[in-house]
Amino acid sequence: MGESVNLFEINSLYKCYNQKEKPKVYAVYNLNLTIKKRETLGLVGESGCGKSTLGKMLLKLEQPTRGTIIFNQQDITNYSFNQMRKIRNGMQMIFQGNANAFNPYFPVEQIIREPLDNYSHESKEKKREKIVAMLEKVGLNKTYLTRYGHEMSGGQRQRVGIARALILNPEFVVCDEAVSSIDYALKNQILTLLTDLKKQFGLTYLFISHDIAAVNKICDRVIVMYLGNIVEIIPNINDKVQHPYTKALLAATLIPDPRKREKSRVLFKETEEIKIPEKGCVFQNRCLYAQQVCTIEPPALVSKDNEHYVACHLYQ
Ligand SMILES: Nc1ncnc2c1ncn2[C@@H]1O[C@H](COP(=O)(O)OP(=O)(O)O)[C@@H](O)[C@H]1O
Ligand SMILES: [Mg+2]
Known part of the structure; x- marks a missing residue:
């Protein structure tokens, strides 16, 4: 059998945080994803959508509630601390607070x-x-x-x-907001450094950021997450994005003037509480295009070309 091109295969992954006297929170919900060897995979979405939780589960710093994580063809989902020790040197994390x-x-x-x-x-x-x-x-x-x-x-x-x-x-590095909150010139230097190191060492990156511009600069593919769900996978941000959430997210970041950015909120519907709806699409409460089907059926993540995936009833 030849060497697999996938570094990670993630199947139906869930993470639920149970807190005393509070409702259950699903930080990651039914997530399916493969990470190819030597790619730089971007992960974007608003704060609290589950990006760090996903990164930590891949490194087994958080234990998944359900689902499987295959790393280099080994099912590591239930690996013990000692079993993880043998492969943990192959996976590392760079985070914002590192410095x-x-x-x-x-x-x-x-x-x-x-x-x-x-x-x-x-x-x-x-x-x-x-x-x-x-x-x-x-x-x-x-x-x-x-x-x-x-x-x-x-x-x-x-x-x-x-x-x-x-x-x-390491073979795999999670960069969690590694260039967030640093000034523009420095950000570019660090992004260039990360790209050079990737080539030299043959690394695979999961590049987590709420900064779409940074992600666009270095990523081969971008995952867009909303409330623990993948809503879109884009081969490249310049390609036409489809999901109403991605469009709104992109529009909001591309507007340089913060006062106008505030107005771009009309792209989303405001809701008092943002939580995962009991059925249907995760984005239905804030979506301007929601139809009846969106309140009943969750849209599947589908692709016409096996590259660009979108989970939205407008495109099924
Ligand atoms: N240790 C924890 N205990 C309880 N809830 C948590 C914990 N860590 C994260 N969460 C919740 O899970 C959700 C996703 O968090 P996180 O993965 O940090 O999001 P992001 O990195 O996208 O900002 C949030 O609602 C957050 O409050
Ligand atoms: Mg985070």
Whole structure:
């Protein structure tokens, strides 16, 4: 049998958070998806739609409520902590808080060495060589080994975070809002760095962001999520988006003037409470094109060309 081109196969995945005295929240609902080896897959959607929860489930940092996760043809859904240990070095996460999450009392060398210490018994010198080589890959150098977080800029800290994530040679990296809330010039530098590293190391990225412009810049395919559901999969954001939610999301971000952006809310219907409807389409309460069928039947995620998928009754 040849090597599979899929890194992940995700089937009917659910995550439900049960909280005391509160209604159940489905952060991810019946999600089906494959992630191809060496692709940069974008994941966009409003805050709270379940993006981070999905990323964490793929790394088994959150346990799915239902469904299966196949990684490199192994069903890891019910892997124990010890079973995960053997493959966890192959999957890493870079997140927005990375830059600030470092222990302020640790110098850079120690921050990057920590994952190495968990997985290898090489000498300290050998590890230092690897760390210096990695610092150079991310545009820093050996003078950074002894620096502390407060002695560096936000961009330098972000580079250290990337070095730490890549030091174990992972195959898969979840970038969770990795370039959100940093200024434009720096954002472009980090995006270029991530793209270069991807080519050098043959990485596969799940690139989570609410910033459609950033996603558009580096992603091969983009998943649009709404309330725990995939509503559209787009080969490229320039292609014609179809789902009313994606259209509204895109229109809202492409309007540079924040006052006009406010007006673009007419693209959505306002509702007091945004929660998953009991039946039918997840977006029905806010959709301007909802028909009767949308309140009864959930639309399937379908494609005419096996590339562009949309879950909307307008297109079935
Ligand atoms: N540990 C948790 N306990 C309870 N609810 C959670 C927890 N983590 C996330 N949620 C809820 O799950 C939903 C999805 O959250 P999240 O995956 O963080 O969204 P996103 O990353 O898209 O902003 C939200 O409604 C959030 O409040
Ligand atoms: Mg998040």
